[in-house]
Amino acid sequence: MAARADWPARVEQQGLLWHSEDGDETWNERAAYLLSPAEVEKLCRTARELAGLYHQATEHIVENNLWSAVGLQNHEAELLASSWRRGEWSLQGRFDFLFDAQGSPKLLEYNAETALSLMETAVIQKHWRDDVMPQHDQCNQLEEALVLAWQQSGFAHVHCAWRPRHPEVEGTVRYMAGLMRRAGLRATMMAMHRMGWNARDGQFVDHDGTPITHCFKLYPWEWMLREPFADRVEASGCFFIEPPWRLLLGGKGILCVLSELFADHPAVVPCRPSPEHLGSAFVSKPLFGHEGHNVAIHRHGAIAESLSGEYGDEPKVYQAFVESPRQDGFLPQFGVWMVRDQPVAIGVRETRGSIISGKSPFVPHAVQASA
Structure with a gap:
């Protein structure tokens, strides 16, 4: 399908300044996915079920001290x-699925802590739908759900922290800060x-010395735990969003626990700490990798496809x-956004290969009108 002639100016005006990277477009409106209401219902129902299973798996890990696992x-x-x-x-997270050949969603992982593509999902594809396919629906109540969640949080003042020199992370945090103000x-x-420590009061403070009581961050806990101030988090009284326990859900190790506890759930894909008994085709993932870095696909004893990255030394x-149907040669991955453990939106990324990365284009979707 044809892209809007002035789409770069439109999406930039709407806040998406990182729509292209190294000459490649990470927002692609020359294609779109038209989902049936049944497919949307299936994805959302599965995500809701998995949210409950993840909580059961977390309880199992904590109560049985399965930390090394x-x-x-x-x-x-x-x-x-x-x-x-x-x-x-x-607050939020994103389940990532592939549809198998029978049309059943299969869980790849849960971005439970630092999920990106928030603005593409909540804002950019909604404006695209209004401009291009206004006669269709879209599974997208993400922005409304986030504003409501912040209203119901009971928080008064939230510091919003980001990593410098990362435009998407900073832009996402700025967008979230705007929702808080709304x-x-x-x-x-x-x-x-710039987060500092007031030793006298035992509090984290900002650059003006103001105590940080609540902090929304897009900085993963596996990095936070390596910081010199990590041992002060517990006593500081600062509440982080996402909280520390979300590291358990966002790490890949819990996929093995899910596979052990809930092997009979149709969305749970077998996952092991070693590749034995997985057959001739399997995927290796770093325990705490992000955006597809160092993911590899193995077939018949050889690596068929892989991405480089900074997590190569991790367990x-x-x-x-998961064998998944392609659309015009592209593999679509369906992300279901969760707010307060409820599914509120769908976002799609696609690739010509078999591994979705942070550079894989985001493609808008629409939903067929119900008969």
């Missing part, structure tokens, strides 16, 4: 366990490295390969 050390476990037992407030909260932007899990 998910790649964590005992000294890291205390913070995560106490965060889980306190039931610390969590919800009536005070939001203060802050580079992550891995091994997941059975």
Whole structure:
């Protein structure tokens, strides 16, 4: 299909400044996915079920001290366990699925902590639908759900932290800060490295010395736990969004626990700490990798496809390969966005290969009108 002639100017005006990278477009409106209401219902129902299974698996890990099974050390476990037992407030995440040949969603992983493509999903594809396919629906209540969640959070002031020199992360955090303000909260932007420590009061503070009581961050907990201030988190009284326990859900080790506990669930793909018994085709993933880095597809004893990255030395899990239908040669991955454990939106990325990465184009979707 044809793209809007002025699409770069339109999406930039709407806040998407990272629509192209190294000459490649990461927003692609020359294609679109038209989903049936039944497909949308199937994806959302599966995501809702998996949210419950993930909570059961987390409880199983915490209560049975299975920290090594998910790649964590005992000294890291205390913070995560106490965060889980306190039931610390969590906002959002994104389940990533492939449809198998029978049309059933198969879980690849859960981006439970630092999920990106938020703006593409919540804003850009919604405007595209209004311009290009206004007669169709779209599974997309993400922005509305986030504003409502912030309104109901009871928080007054949230510091919003990001990593400098990463335009997508900064843009996503700025967008979220805008949603907080719409919800009536005070939001203060802050580079992550500007977070300080007030030793007298035992509090994290910003560059002005203001105490940080709540902090929304797109900085993963596996990195946070390596920071010099990690041992101060528990006593600081600062509440982080996402909280420490979400590291358990976002790491790949929990896929092995899910596979063990819920092997009979149709969306759970077999996953093991070693590749034995997975057949001739399987996928290796770093325990705490992001955006497809260092993921490899193995076929008949050889690597058929892989991506480079900074997680090559990490321990891995091994997941059975999911054969998924292609559309005009492209493999679509369907992300279901969750807010407060409820499915609220779908976002699609596609690739000509078999591994979705942070550079894989985001493609808008529409939903067929019900008969």
